[in-house]
Amino acid sequence: MKIHEYQAKQILSKYDVQIPRGEVADNPSRAREIADKIGPRVVLKAQVHAGGRGKGGGIKLAKNPQETEKIAKEMIGMTLVTPQTGPKGKLVKRILVEEALDIARELYIGIVIDRAKETPVVMASSEGGVEIEKVAAETPELIFKEYINPATGFLPFQARNLAFKLCLEGDTFKQGVKFLISLYKAFRATDASLAEINPLLITEQGNVLALDAKMNFDDNALLRHPDIKEMRDLDEEDPLEVEASSFNLNYIKLDGNVGCMVNGAGLAMATMDIIMHSGGMPANFLDVGGGVSEEAVKNAFKIFVSDKDVKAALVNIFGGIVRCDLVANGIVKAAKEFGLKVPMVVRLEGTNVELGKKILKESGLSFYSAETMKEAAEKVVPLAKQ
């Protein structure tokens, strides 16, 4: 799960990670009040779930409270387009108003789970403030890493190693070590999957602060963290995806026009792939679960009906433990309830497949049937183009 920058900073400050003074505002007069308190010079930052905000006009400096109010007026309610939002952009509902600080250096710190080593890794680089992927690809020697021993956690000497590599000195060094240790504590305690500070700011006075902060969390651990779960911002997500997640369906909206309904994540991805190989583009990823309950089929149909981009649909079910006749009954029932608004190709395979096909055929509904995944994809793609 993703959260906003201001929320990440709230969490981090609980763990003594130093952040700039600031508050969140959802209207211009509130922004002005904050500037009165912490200003006069402040930075206004649009709160959306996307990076590259500066390039799209989502980060601006105001010299005084009057200017703060003026910029806030422009920014709140604007549609921010950045390289990460896609062309549609994102609506800015809130801004973070923070004290403007003098920048001496911009560094990078990130913590992620290293899958190959099966443990978190703390990464640091003096190349902060830029796209770290670019640094990693072009000059990987400029990214320093310390792997965590899960039994001991992040150790002080490891934090010192990184602080030395970042060429921190004196009191700044001490602050840097403390910052790193606090950041790891926050990462571990919240079951985060990512904690990224880019840039980590060193001020002219030598203070160390998180100028930006990004945190993602392990969805599987959210039940342990009700306070974080509450930070989910449904407005940042596709409404159909929100609906699907309330039905416990794995659904992701994509750009194409062929709706897919598949049981199992791997088979769902493979079905999307075969649609592409047949010259079409999938409108979504939709995994109704390996078990394909009748409820899941019904809810998947609901989503197809509400997605205007779906011009034809492909249902690909491999009935294993679940019998194909039960799946077929579920499909027929849902189709009768919600209507077959678009042509639908159904491919069933597995246990009791013949019975399942018979049920579809005798339903009186005009499904297109297919024997194999390939045939199904080749049938559905032209139907979507009609």
Add this chain to the structure above:
Amino acid sequence: MSIIIDEKTRVVVQGITGGEGTFHTQKMQEYGTTVVAGVTPGKGGTTHLNVPVYNSVADAVEKEGADASAIFVPAFFASDAIMEAADAGIKCIVCITEGIPTFDMIKAKLFLKEKDCCLIGPNTPGIISPGKCKIGIMPGHIHTPGTIGIISRSGTLTYEAVDQVTKLGYGQSTAVGIGGDPIVGLQFIDLLKFFKDDKDTEAVILIGEIGGTAEEEAAEYVKKEFPKPVVSFIAGQTAPPGRRMGHAGAIISGGKGTAKEKMKALEEAGVHVAKSPAEIGQKVKNALE
């Protein structure tokens, strides 16, 4: 022959009295798996599905000689169940449970390092040596005894591959789902090593998906030391970056873990890469001819 499990394997089911545990234990028994015990803490001394239930895995090992375990306990208790099985001396632990927090698995894997056992999963359909033993939730009847080894990160897509090779007249020596999570037990390479030593496995199908670098590492291993033909398919060629495609492990992050990179690495290692999932069976046939 087969790898890891065979007709002599003695299975204990952890979480046998729960809904999933009950349903799938019955299916395993119907398939012919020797289920010797169940474990549900607090229900020791009872009998379920004609199998004695114990309070701990250690008891099941001592009293019934269990050497493999199937785990069907809820996500927040599953890592504890894995460690309990390992501590009791279980050699093959199959964790079906989905949704275990990553840090729980990091801890469990650290614990397992000191133990002589192998973990399959979590979030896996399990492992099957057709005609001999099935530990998991896959439909037994689509499998046929034979000479193709299958290693996969997904469930139903594996069934699809099994079905394709069966229809072309090939059976399977052993089919293993390694699990869809970021941190799992046995990886592609570990299983390739087992298949390398299995005389009856002629070729291996490796079904990967986006996310992580396990497929690239497998490609490196195949290139260096795997002598048998390998066929591969990578799911998620059309997946957008930054989105979790159902499995916690299936995510392209920081531009890494794309299907394209994986397919390239495998092709360079001499693996027969199927671009479309419909070609998996045919590729096996071509590789063996």
